[in-house]
Structures are given as structure tokens and as C-alpha cells.
Amino acid sequence: MSNIISMNDDLVLDVPDCVEIPFIEGDGIGPDIWQAAQPVFDTAVQQAYNGQKKIQWLNIPAGAKGFNKTGEWLSDDALEIIEAHRVAIKGPLATPVGSGMRSLNVKIRQHLDLYACIRPVRYFSPIQSPVKHPEHVNITVFRENTEDLYAGIEWASGSFEAQKLLKFMKTELDVDVCATAAIGLKPICPEKSKRLVKKAVAYAVDNGLKSVTLMHKGNIMKYTEGGFRQWGYEAAQEYFGDRVVTEDELFKSHNGILPRGKVLIRDRIADMVFAEVLLRPQEFDVIAAPNLNGDYISDALAAQVGGLGIAPGANVGDRCAVFEATHGTAPDLAGKDAANPCSIILSGAMMLDHMGWNRAADLVRRSVAQTLGGGRATGDLASGMEGCKEVSCSEFGRIICETISRIDMP
Structure with a gap:
């Protein structure tokens, strides 16, 4: 055997x-x-x-x-x-x-x-923490791991590849970028965003958690991180149907009270997530994020409970x-x-x-x-x-x- x-x-x-x-x-x-x-x-x-x-x-x-x-x-x-x-x-x-x-x-x-x-962050008493109530932090981050700026598609300043791409952007797309710029690409696609959010929502459902928050900067990066937000909502609906409730539905149909057995799917701008996990961490159960945002928020949350030394x-x-x-x-x-x-x-x-x-x-x-x-x-x-x-x-x-x-x- x-x-x-x-x-x-x-x-x-x-x-x-x-x-x-x-x-x-x-x-x-x-x-x-x-x-x-x-x-x-x-x-x-x-x-x-x-x-x-x-x-x-x-x-x-x-x-x-x-x-x-x-x-x-x-x-x-x-x-x-x-x-x-x-x-x-x-x-x-x-x-x-x-x-x-x-x-x-x-x-x-x-x-x-x-x-x-997947980065679950929780507090172990009596570890010293920089926040007043670290015991309120019990959040699991699902970070997309294979694309975004971490895809490694980049070229050094002055390199042949960077110059070629800058020329293409200028002549074909009418985009003018500093001639000495280093260049990196930020690919985010529907399929990879959806499978990440699917896994995050499944985790929430399986563990009886109340919410999944899509963390993004879609107000600025409208087609990449805005796309992550859109595809995240689509994945939640496609794979979980009536098991999930959006924030709009929560207030329009349920008077702001989450029905038993449902998971709230919502989104927040990345800046606000950093503020809210400090001020109201108990309102977060699962955070799903593109690669770079997920990296940042995972380590920031770990700092709230004592540091990376206790972060699995x-x-x-x-x-x-x-x-x-x-x-x-x-x-x-x-x-x-x-x-x-x-x-x-x-x-x-x-x-x-x-x-x-x-x-x-x-x-x-x-x-x-x-x-x-x-x-x-x-x-x-x-x-x-x-x-x-x-x-x-x-x-x-x-x-x-x-x-x-x-x-x-x-």
C-alpha cells in the first residue's frame, strides 16, 4: 500500500x-x-x-x-x-x-x-499587541497567489524590452510614459479571480462564518481590481446562489439583519479595509483579495496580534x-x-x-x-x-x- x-x-x-x-x-x-x-x-x-x-x-x-x-x-x-x-x-x-x-x-x-x-490571523493571549483589543481579530485572508504584479512580468529601466514596450504604448496606444521608466504588468483575469473567491466563500460556508469581504482598489484600477470586484460577486452568485446575500440585498430585503445560514458578500476599497480592521476588526471574517493587496493586509493583520512570528x-x-x-x-x-x-x-x-x-x-x-x-x-x-x-x-x-x-x- x-x-x-x-x-x-x-x-x-x-x-x-x-x-x-x-x-x-x-x-x-x-x-x-x-x-x-x-x-x-x-x-x-x-x-x-x-x-x-x-x-x-x-x-x-x-x-x-x-x-x-x-x-x-x-x-x-x-x-x-x-x-x-x-x-x-x-x-x-x-x-x-x-x-x-x-x-x-x-x-x-x-x-x-x-x-x-490562506492566512488565518487570530490572537493568542497574553502576547503584546499595538492595538487595544487584539482579541477581536479573528480573520482569514484569501489572497490570489498566481497573478497581479507578482506575476513577475517586468523589465528594468533602460532595457531593450522596456524601451520596446514604451514605444509600442506610444505609437499604438497613444500612452506617453517616461522614457526611463521600468515597466511591470498587472494581469488579473476572471477565471483566476473567480476560483479564489469561490474558495473563500466555501470556507465561510463550511465554517459557519458570516461575511466575505472583497478587498480591491477598483476606484482607481477600474479594469484589473475593479474586475476582481465584479468577478468576485459573479462567482459568489454562480457557485452559491441563495447561500449568499449582498450588502444591497441585506438592507433592502432583510432590514440589515443577516438571515441565519447566509453569508454576506460585500466589497471595500483597500484603503478602507486597512482602517476598518484597526477600528472594527470584529466585523470581518474572511477577506478575499488580489495578490498585492492580500500580501499587505495579511502582514498588517499579523502585526495587530503580535507579528509574523505567530502567523501561519x-x-x-x-x-x-x-x-x-x-x-x-x-x-x-x-x-x-x-x-x-x-x-x-x-x-x-x-x-x-x-x-x-x-x-x-x-x-x-x-x-x-x-x-x-x-x-x-x-x-x-x-x-x-x-x-x-x-x-x-x-x-x-x-x-x-x-x-x-x-x-x-x-
Whole structure:
């Protein structure tokens, strides 16, 4: 019997009890946080299923480790392994700014068509926060992952390609742009916008949530982000029909009161979303956004609850999913056993949920909450938590494992 996850024609995963999962340690602090996180996952699976389920880990060389071993930062073989296994998890991968190789994270998302970046943001007490009521933040962001300005279609100032495009724009479209401009394209299409919003609304329906907000800048970028808004409404109606209610319908037909079992689909200009999640975060359940907006709002929300160190993330397509630490490589902390492993640990909980191993996922999240609530955290969090004991990265992982082992499962 194969130990690799398979998928049926309805895109439902078949996960064997002893399953092989690929992982990429990542660069910088990647090895540190992975060595703290892997025992947490193993302990949670053991405790949840009394040894009847198990993960066998498959190490994939990528990033600096991959380059040193194969001469490639991310080989085609690595991508094929992830695709064949359906599910993988990774640490942070380094990407230079301004020049050099393109983002490995973007390459993984585009090659595997992982079109939905899913970022659930919630508060863990008593982490220090810059806002008065971080406990009101419980928002999941669905960010389109494969197009928009992150498509990587751009040319440097003065390059042959930029000059050729500038000339075409001037002669064929009568658009006059500065002759020294660097040029980037912002493709946003109906099909990719609709599948992203479909996944966001399905998440709201499946989890009994009340609203999905389409975040856009369609008042200025009328055909790209305005298109995202239009196609988002169309997708909600096409796929969910009477399960969704627009804001207009809410007030015209329901006196402003959301009917039981319905999901409100609405839109907000991007500027206002940033303001409203600060002032009234409890009014948001799910935010669906194009790539760039989604990137910004995900990190901004994470800051409201304590930072990227506790923000999990998943990149999900129809046939494959990669779960990841959402922060950077922090090379200044690499090898010092001082990094915060919460992001990859909580991303692993998302992975377990995706596999249908929800009991193990719940154990991970409960144990993280209990450990932080008990006043033990890595230095980045402990410095702002009154009476908190600062622990190392590896010690934090061990404490979570011990906490998991003490939780009785029904």
C-alpha cells in the first residue's frame, strides 16, 4: 500500500495512516524552527491517534541547501516530488532584493498553481499587541497567489524590452510614459479571480462564518481590481446562489439583519479595509483579495496580534498544497536557537486539518495557546509579555510536546 496521499476525481484526498510528507527546512532560521516543529507534529499525531497514524518526513533540498547540493535553488525534481505527494511544508526561503533569482516562493506557487494563499490571523493571549483589543481579530485572508504584479512580468529601466514596450504604448496606444521608466504588468483575469473567491466563500460556508469581504482598489484600477470586484460577486452568485446575500440585498430585503445560514458578500476599497480592521476588526471574517493587496493586509493583520512570528500560512490549489512559515529567514538569528517557531508550528496545524487529521491539528493549536498563556515564549514575544519566561526555540518546541502529551483526548 502506498504511503503517498492520493486524490479522487472529486479532488478529495485519500490519506494513508502512515503517510510520507515532504518538507523543506528553509534558509536562515529555517533549520532551527523546523527542528523545534517536527517533534510537535509527531507528538500530536501520536497523542491524537494512539499510534495508529504516523508521518514519515521526506527532506527536500531547496534554497541554499539545494544550491549547495545540486547547483539549483529549486530543482524541477523538488517541484515534482511536492506535486506527487499533494501536501508539503516549508520554512522560509531567501530571495535577494533588486536583482538575482526570482522568489522561490513565487516559483513554487506558480509552478504548482497554488492559487489561494490562506492566512488565518487570530490572537493568542497574553502576547503584546499595538492595538487595544487584539482579541477581536479573528480573520482569514484569501489572497490570489498566481497573478497581479507578482506575476513577475517586468523589465528594468533602460532595457531593450522596456524601451520596446514604451514605444509600442506610444505609437499604438497613444500612452506617453517616461522614457526611463521600468515597466511591470498587472494581469488579473476572471477565471483566476473567480476560483479564489469561490474558495473563500466555501470556507465561510463550511465554517459557519458570516461575511466575505472583497478587498480591491477598483476606484482607481477600474479594469484589473475593479474586475476582481465584479468577478468576485459573479462567482459568489454562480457557485452559491441563495447561500449568499449582498450588502444591497441585506438592507433592502432583510432590514440589515443577516438571515441565519447566509453569508454576506460585500466589497471595500483597500484603503478602507486597512482602517476598518484597526477600528472594527470584529466585523470581518474572511477577506478575499488580489495578490498585492492580500500580501499587505495579511502582514498588517499579523502585526495587530503580535507579528509574523505567530502567523501561519498555506498555499493551496486544487491538486496540491504547501504550508509555510510566513516570516523571513532572519539570518542574524540563524543557528542561535533563538527564533520563534510558532508560525511553522501553526502552519503545520493547518496542514493536519487539510489532511483530515483534525484531532492532531486541534492539539497543536491548544498546546501553543496553553504554552503562551502559561507565560513561556521565545525572546521576540517574551520581551513584551509581563512575567513571561524567555525560552529558546528548541525549548519552546519541547514544552509544546509536553503540553500535548498531558491533554486527554476524548
